[in-house]
Amino acid sequence: MAAVSSRLPAFPWDKLEPYKATAAAHADGIVDLSVGTPVDPVPAVIRQALVEAADSPGYPTVWGTPALRDALTGWIARRLGAVDAGHRNVLPVVGSKELVAWLPTQLGLGAxxxxAYPRLAYPTYEVGARLAGAEPVVYDDPTELDPAGLKLLWLNSPSNPTGRVLPKDDLVRIVAWAREHGVLVFSDECYLELGWEAEPVSVLHPDVCGGTYEGVVAVHSLSKRSNLAGYRAAFVAGDEAVLGELLQIRKHGGMMTPAxxxxxTVAALGDDxxxxxxxxxxxxxxxxxRTALETHGFRIEHSEASLYLWATRDEPCWDTVAHLAELGILVAPGDFYGEAGERFVxxxxxxxxxxxxxxxxRLG
Structure with a gap:
């Protein structure tokens, strides 16, 4: 058997271990600002709902309960401005990373x-392409890509890692281009509720998609907005033909969100x-x-949304990682997200x- 892992890049976080050890040796302990994992308590209303549903001896359904689908369609209407979305326009998934990694395979993509995905991006977009045997392609502006053979276009706004938000006019232009060329758009919007200096807009908003979900799907997660990373609670919404196909595949694969x-999730989406x-x-x-980093000599770029500051001292990112590790602070090197991040953390x-x-x- 050929090792599928041979198609994949090295797991980046393993490279950070020596710096983590340095930071952990600080007299006052490590401050881990590398992986964006929630640390605050799961809200009581969500925990209560989980407890009340704990007696769930039967198999859950891949499509989710009617109550869950109601919650999903209600939320995308209320929060994203989506119009006329029904149950066929939503599908729960077992965490958004699972969806990103296996989507090209489930769409039947291959050699x-x-x-395509942004030049600076979450590494799992590339992983998903390679798992399927497809060709990963990076872009600065997706409308400048050669559409020949392009089957899946990832958008990410707000961006991980940069926190950049795509303006609505750009989203309109990109969606129109993708539809013209028959390219399926998946928009990773997992940080949409964390806009600070900009108001992120979903591809499901009628101003962007023109009131039809043809060829567009949005990806959302409860990990960050509700501290539910440990629950693996996420969903996709949009084109019913695409989601219907994914539903059939995921039924066969037993990809079920636990009851x-x-x-x-119903409780989380019902409580603002x-x-x-x-x-x-x-x-x-x-x-x-931000204030401490800028005082220490960093420059912050983008970062208008999401859970991250995209920072540079105009030096190689690993030099910055080493410098901060000596202060007991662990951060992620920018080249984890592409060569364009080699001077950022x-x-x-x-x-x-x-x-x-x-x-x-420590930064003072």
């Missing part, structure tokens, strides 16, 4: 097909209060870290208030 998690509270926590941490503000305060003092 001769191209999957208690489905119930927790906890999202506002979490945004306030992140806003305070973001402001403190990604700084997450998902640490606790106490750890953020420690980082601010």
């Amino acid at each position: 001769g097909d191209k999957v 208690p998690v489905q119930a927790a 209060a906890h999202v506002g509270e979490q945004r306030a926590r992140y806003a305070a941490r973001r402001a403190a870290l 990604r700084v997450a503000f998902t640490a606790t208030d106490e750890r953020v305060e420690a980082a601010v003092k």
Whole structure:
């Protein structure tokens, strides 16, 4: 058997281990700002829903309960401005990373097909293309790509790692171009509720998609907005023909969101209060870290949304990683996200208030 892993790039986070050890040796302990994993409690309303659904001895359905589908369609209408979306326009998935990694395979892509994603991007877009045997292609502006053989176009706004938000006019232009050339658009919008200096817009908004979901699908996650990374709660919404095909494939593959998690998702999407509270926590941490980094000599670019600061000292990113590790602060090197990030680091503000305060003092 050929090793499928041979198609894939080296797992980047393994390279960070020596710097993590250096940071952990700091007298006051490590401040880990590398992986953007939530650290705050799961809101009580969500935990209660999970507990109440814990007695779930039967198999859940891949499409989710009617209550879940109602919650998904209701949320995309209320929060994204989507119009006339029904149950066939939504599909729960087992965390957004699973969806990103296996989407090209589930779409039947392979040799001769191209999957495009931003030049600076979440590494799993490339991984998904390589798992399927398709060709990964990076872009600065997707409308400048050769559409021949291009089957799947990933958008990511707000961006991971840069926090950049695509303006609505750009989204309109890109969607129109993709439709003209028969290219399927998947828009990763997992940070959409975390806009700071810009208001992110979904591809499902009628101003962008023209009131029809043909050829467009949005990807959303509850990991960041509701502290549910451990629940693996996410969903896709948009083109019913695409989602119908994915539903059939995922039924055969048994890719089911656990029933208690489905119930927790309903509760999470029905409660906006906890999202506002979490945004306030992140806003305070973001402001403190940004000021401290700039005082320390960093320049922050983009970063108008998401959970990260895209920072540079105009030096190779690994030199910056090493410098901060000596201060007990661990960050992600920018080249994890593409060669264009080789002089940047990604700084997450998902640490606790106490750890953020420690980082601010060390940078002072």
